Amino acid sequence: MGGKSTSYVVVGLGVIVSLLGWFMRGELGAGILGFGLAHIVLGLLDTARPTVND
Template identity: 85%
Template sequence: MGAKTTSYTVVGLGIIVSLIGWYIRGELGAGILGFGLAHIVLGLLDTARPSVK
């Protein structure tokens, strides 16, 4: 798997986790939503990073 593929996989999982947190609501849902959003941001930042060969 390439570096970009891994980054997009992390973003995709972050979207799924964020949606789960959105539907749970409450403090637990807010924590899960934040965890998912952090994965989305970090995955997107990882795509911008130059890869080393």
């Protein structure tokens, strides 16, 4: 599994967790939504990071 595909898996899991938090109500749902959104942002930022080839 390459670096980019790992980042896309993180983004995909972030989408799933965000949807779970979206359909939950209350403070717990808001926390889960924020956790998922953070994974989406960090996964997308990781795709823009240059890779080093030895």
